[in-house]
Amino acid sequence: MELIRGDNLSKTYNLKLSLTKSIKVKAVENVSISISKNEVFGLVGESGSGKSTLGRLILLMEKPDSGRVFFNGVDLSKAKKDEVKEARRKMQIVFQNPDLSLDPRMKIYDTLKEALECCKYKGNITERIKAVLEEVGLSSETINMFPHHLSGGMKQRVALARAILAEPDFIVLDEPTSALDVSVQAQILNLLIELRKKLNLTYLFISHNLSVVSYVSDRVGVMYLGKLVELGECDEVFNEPLHPYTKLLISSVPTLYMTKKFFTQNHAITAENGEESVSGCRFFKRCPYAKDLCREKEPELVGDRHKVACHFA
Numbered sequence: 001m002e003l004i005r006g007d008n009l010s011k012t013y014n015l016k017l018s019l020t021k022s023i024k025v026k027a028v029e030n031v032s033i034s035i036s037k038n039e040v041f042g043l044v045g046e047s048g049s050g051k052s053t054l055g056r057l058i059l060l061m062e063k064p065d066s067g068r069v070f071f072n073g074v075d076l077s078k079a080k081k082d083e084v085k086e087a088r089r090k091m092q093i094v095f096q097n098p099d100l101s102l103d104p105r106m107k108i109y110d111t112l113k114e115a116l117e118c119c120k121y122k123g124n125i126t127e128r129i130k131a132v133l134e135e136v137g138l139s140s141e142t143i144n145m146f147p148h149h150l151s152g153g154m155k156q157r158v159a160l161a162r163a164i165l166a167e168p169d170f171i172v173l174d175e176p177t178s179a180l181d182v183s184v185q186a187q188i189l190n191l192l193i194e195l196r197k198k199l200n201l202t203y204l205f206i207s208h209n210l211s212v213v214s215y216v217s218d219r220v221g222v223m224y225l226g227k228l229v230e231l232g233e234c235d236e237v238f239n240e241p242l243h244p245y246t247k248l249l250i251s252s253v254p255t256l257y258m259t260k261k262f263f264t265q266n267h268a269i270t271a272e273n274g275e276e277s278v279s280g281c282r283f284f285k286r287c288p289y290a291k292d293l294c295r296e297k298e299p300e301l302v303g304d305r306h307k308v309a310c311h312f313a
């Protein structure tokens, strides 16, 4: 059963390069995704492909230029204020860097109390905080500590506790383990899997790390320059990728060597006057299999369970 759906979401940013020059960045263009209850939907793609923007659009943290978000079948663009407020409570986010998301001057207790007060919790606040800390693997003494007393993994557990306190149905996890050491990463990933089962949670799991995504996700979407280019069951997409970009992602290893060409091709930029607007397939310039049709016509995302946006997949 579907919990969350984004329909044809688009978002363009005006990026100021200097006092007089600005460019338009199509961060997300016409993307639709549907996530079922209790599912983990992974979102992969290189930096700047629009993963976080899509997450923010779905959470209503940003207003889309066009498109709609449905939560539990309710169109949030048409819902009443109270309904939207309730949906916002049921949708939480955990960011990559807990140092930026936790206030260094506040004790863990105060940070978590604030989160509980936001959702107008009526019960015993201290008891509830201690119970949730235990749920994320932290002792009750943690409440008296400040963020600087905690390790990176512990801070991320606090960030997770804060999200869980609101009793959400859906959590966007935006690179939740990317700032952590590999051994701590595994602990947090296993905790996320455990919490999903225990609390019936649904995740949108954003990461550029394919092995992390394939470990936690049921289905996966691959983004390239603001577009979803492939989508399907995790095993199928990673074992039998259809899109040349997905194949490249899987075969590539991180490299420090980045050329100017890479950077100029790595943004869905259109000139301010729109003259340079992108036509055809966005992967055209980097695709080893590109033909004339790819330059001329943009491929649609088609298929049944395993979808791909490529003329020659």
Ligand SMILES: Nc1ncnc2c1ncn2[C@@H]1O[C@H](COP(=O)(O)OP(=O)(O)OP(=O)(O)O)[C@@H](O)[C@H]1O
Residues within 6 Å of the ligand: 013, 014, 015, 025, 026, 027, 045, 046, 047, 048, 049, 050, 051, 052, 053, 054, 208, 267, 268
């Ligand atoms: N608030 C903003 N103002 C201007 N441009 C933005 C803004 N947010 C995102 N962008 C641009 O939109 C594009 C997509 O950014 P986004 O952060 O969604 O990518 P991402 O896939 O999450 O990247 P990363 O893996 O680095 O987190 C980028 O080109 C980025 O520079």
Ligand SMILES: [Mg+2]
Residues within 6 Å of the ligand: 051, 052, 053, 174
């Ligand atoms: Mg991001």
